[in-house]
Amino acid sequence: MTRDNPKDVLFEKTTAVFAFGVLFLAVLLFALLVRESLPSIKKFGASFLVTKTWDPVAEDFGALTFIYGTIVSSFIALLLAVPLAVGSAIFINEFAPEWLKTPVAFLAELLAAIPSVIYGLWGIFVLVPVLRDYLMKPAAEYLGWIPFFKGPVYGPSMLAAGILLSIMIIPFILSVSREVLATVPSIQKEAVLSLGGTHWEMIRIVIGQHCIPGIFGATILGLGRALGETMAVTMVIGNRPDILLSVFQPGYSMAAVIANEFTEATGELYLAALVEIGLVLFLLTFVVNLAAKWILKSMVSRASRGI
Amino acid sequence: MRKSLKSIVLGACAALGLAAALGMTWASPAEAESLTVTGAGATFPYPLYSKWFYEYSNSHPGLKFNYQSIGSGGGVKQITAGTVDFGASDAPMNEDELAKLPGPIFHIPTAIGAVAVVYNLKNIPTGLKLSQDVLVDIYYGRIKRWNDPRIASFNPDVKLPASDIVVSHRSDGSGTTDIFTNYLSAVSTEWRAKVGRGKSVNWPVGLGGKGNEGVAGVVKQTPGAIGYVELAYAMQNKMTAAALRNKEGNFILPTLDSTSAAAAGAAKTMPADFRLTLVDAPGKDSYGICGLTWLLVYRNQRDEAKGKAMVTFLKWAIRDGQKMNAPLLYSPLPKPVVEKVDQSLRQINFKGKSLY
Numbered sequence: 276m277t278r279d280n281p282k283d284v285l286f287e288k289t290t291a292v293f294a295f296g297v298l299f300l301a302v303l304l305f306a307l308l309v310r311e312s313l314p315s316i317k318k319f320g321a322s323f324l325v326t327k328t329w330d331p332v333a334e335d336f337g338a339l340t341f342i343y344g345t346i347v348s349s350f351i352a353l354l355l356a357v358p359l360a361v362g363s364a365i366f367i368n369e370f371a372p373e374w375l376k377t378p379v380a381f382l383a384e385l386l387a388a389i390p391s392v393i394y395g396l397w398g399i400f401v402l403v404p405v406l407r408d409y410l411m412k413p414a415a416e417y418l419g420w421i422p423f424f425k426g427p428v429y430g431p432s433m434l435a436a437g438i439l440l441s442i443m444i445i446p447f448i449l450s451v452s453r454e455v456l457a458t459v460p461s462i463q464k465e466a467v468l469s470l471g472g473t474h475w476e477m478i479r480i481v482i483g484q485h486c487i488p489g490i491f492g493a494t495i496l497g498l499g500r501a502l503g504e505t506m507a508v509t510m511v512i513g514n515r516p517d518i519l520l521s522v523f524q525p526g527y528s529m530a531a532v533i534a535n536e537f538t539e540a541t542g543e544l545y546l547a548a549l550v551e552i553g554l555v556l557f558l559l560t561f562v563v564n565l566a567a568k569w570i571l572k573s574m575v576s577r578a579s580r581g582i
Numbered sequence: 583m584r585k586s587l588k589s590i591v592l593g594a595c596a597a598l599g600l601a602a603a604l605g606m607t608w609a610s611p612a613e614a615e616s617l618t619v620t621g622a623g624a625t626f627p628y629p630l631y632s633k634w635f636y637e638y639s640n641s642h643p644g645l646k647f648n649y650q651s652i653g654s655g656g657g658v659k660q661i662t663a664g665t666v667d668f669g670a671s672d673a674p675m676n677e678d679e680l681a682k683l684p685g686p687i688f689h690i691p692t693a694i695g696a697v698a699v700v701y702n703l704k705n706i707p708t709g710l711k712l713s714q715d716v717l718v719d720i721y722y723g724r725i726k727r728w729n730d731p732r733i734a735s736f737n738p739d740v741k742l743p744a745s746d747i748v749v750s751h752r753s754d755g756s757g758t759t760d761i762f763t764n765y766l767s768a769v770s771t772e773w774r775a776k777v778g779r780g781k782s783v784n785w786p787v788g789l790g791g792k793g794n795e796g797v798a799g800v801v802k803q804t805p806g807a808i809g810y811v812e813l814a815y816a817m818q819n820k821m822t823a824a825a826l827r828n829k830e831g832n833f834i835l836p837t838l839d840s841t842s843a844a845a846a847g848a849a850k851t852m853p854a855d856f857r858l859t860l861v862d863a864p865g866k867d868s869y870g871i872c873g874l875t876w877l878l879v880y881r882n883q884r885d886e887a888k889g890k891a892m893v894t895f896l897k898w899a900i901r902d903g904q905k906m907n908a909p910l911l912y913s914p915l916p917k918p919v920v921e922k923v924d925q926s927l928r929q930i931n932f933k934g935k936s937l938y
Contacts, residue, residue, distance in 0.1 A: 332780040531753075539754065
């Protein structure tokens with residue numbers, strides 16, 4: 276097989292067209308979002324990003340409350356999902372007996388296949404009432420002096436959205452983490468154990484050396500899903516455009532406001548403001564991924580130097 | 583072996599292609615006779631419209647309706663762009679929207695809907711009495727607890743709990759919100775100035791639920807919640823609804839009769855273009871939060887056959903079609919209104935020729 280084989284060349288060119296097609300689509304999407312949001316960008320400028328008001332009647336728009344809601348709900352989701360997912364990945368890969376491995380892994384990964392509207396319905400009918408009566412109400416009563424847990428308790432809230440999101444992103448982080456753990460050569464694990472290391476030391480050393488960048492990558496994958504999740508979030512977050520410190524209070528996210536208001540939005544400026552929220556979400560995801568790539572790169576280089 | 587398989591597959595493809603081609607030639611004469619009228623817009627009257635289209639198409643073979651319930655805003659956009667033959671909306675088009683149209687349009691009222699104020703209070707059945715100003719102040723967040731003396735003063739026989747009022751509203755843009763905020767604006771000058779009326783507004787307080795089912799979900803799941811949903815939705819789901827004080831000072835429950843009473847009261851003042859809002863209507867039995875829903879039809883039609891079909895359908899809809907309103911929990915149009923609509927239908931024309 277030489278490189279000049281015409282079939283090879285054809286194959287190479289075809290795949291190149293596909294690759295550039297994807298790139299072209301992303302650029303096109305960005306250009307379209309910018310074009311459609313121009314009226315809003317011209318009217319509000321940078322203040323769009325730092326204004327809390329969202330008033331469709333007076334046509335006065337700012338995205339700050341939605342940006343805050345998206346970031347905080349995703350942050351809560353990561354806070355809960357990462358330890359759970361990484362912990363269960365370690366258990367499944369390192370400790371679980373063979374007969375338990377497959378069913379647990381299968382069921383955990385099955386969570387990824389459930390449509391988000393099902394998560395939303397489950398959130399409304401099961402998660403929110405349970406959280407409200409058994410977690411939020413007692414917490415607000417006894418810990419209400421902490422600003423994060425201040426009442427009154429309604430049910431739909433930033434916390435409910437964060438918890439629901441965490442359940443939705445666990446399978447992604449879990450399965451990638453398992454792949455990463457599986458790449459560790461067993462000879463290294465055995466080496467640590469043979470030197471008298473405990474299981475805990477083995478996992479700490481092996482993960483510290485090998486797996487942190489991969490698990491970080493898995494986390495970013497989960498974050499990407501959490502930032503953009505729409506349906507399930509809008510069903511439990513309370514859809515209140517406000518910035519309230521307490522996680523028991525309702526909030527709003529960027530994806531949710533687009534889903535809620537786009538169909539009935541009339542008027543050029545209103546539509547443009549909604550599209551601009553889409554643009555901000557696009558850029559936020561872009562920046563998060565770019566930052567993740569950069570951090571990952573420095574991690575990998577540090578890890579490889581460590582060995 | 584492989585060769586024969588290939589030829590079988592090829593043969594099958596050819597046969598299918600031939601069959602498809604034949605099928606098309608067979609189907610085409612039938613298609614030439616059938617006419618499809620397309621429309622898009624409001625979701626609120628969709629159950630009624632689909633019933634109408636079904637019944638009407640059954641008695642008029644060859645005529646089909648394709649209606650997409652994408653929301654009132656979408657309906658206005660599509661009819662403005664001319665991508666559909668008729669639009670549908672729960673909110674009348676405003677002057678800005680009318681100015682963008684290529685030609686004059688008719689708002690043809692088809693049914694009257696009401697918005698029920700629903701609540702979740704243990705042991706308090708349907709009929710909690712609320713006045714206009716109390717409702718406004720609940721939605722302003724000024725009345726925070728159910729046992730507020732202003733609520734209690736109308737309900738001396740009811741034991742109101744000392745719990746927080748959890749206010750809920752629609753989070754998606756909707757004609758229901760438009761009617762509800764129109765009511766709040768009509769009864770409170772402060773609400774009109776500070777919040778105003780629209781399909782989405784900047785709510786002073788409250789949780790947002792997506793769709794009638796979203797608000798109903800919040801209300802049903804949260805003790806002490808209050809919200810608003812379409813009357814039909816509240817009735818079908820047996821939700822507890824408040825009796826609202828009307829203009830004459832009577833407390834009226836949302837029902838088909840009290841909705842019709844509001845329409846009858848307002849029919850006398852119906853403007854020529856039918857862009858009437860029915861909130862806080864006069865009449866001793868009138869319920870306060872009502873609204874019309876409209877089909878949007880251009881006065882000057884571009885297609886004679888479609889225009890003719892639409893006018894004939896509308897003539898039927900405002901007469902025989904109205905009999906289907908009540909069973910589906912929409913109030914029918916009052917008689918005087920039907921007469922007025924009929925006069926508008928006579929003006930719909932193709933190149934100056936009436937299609938009536």
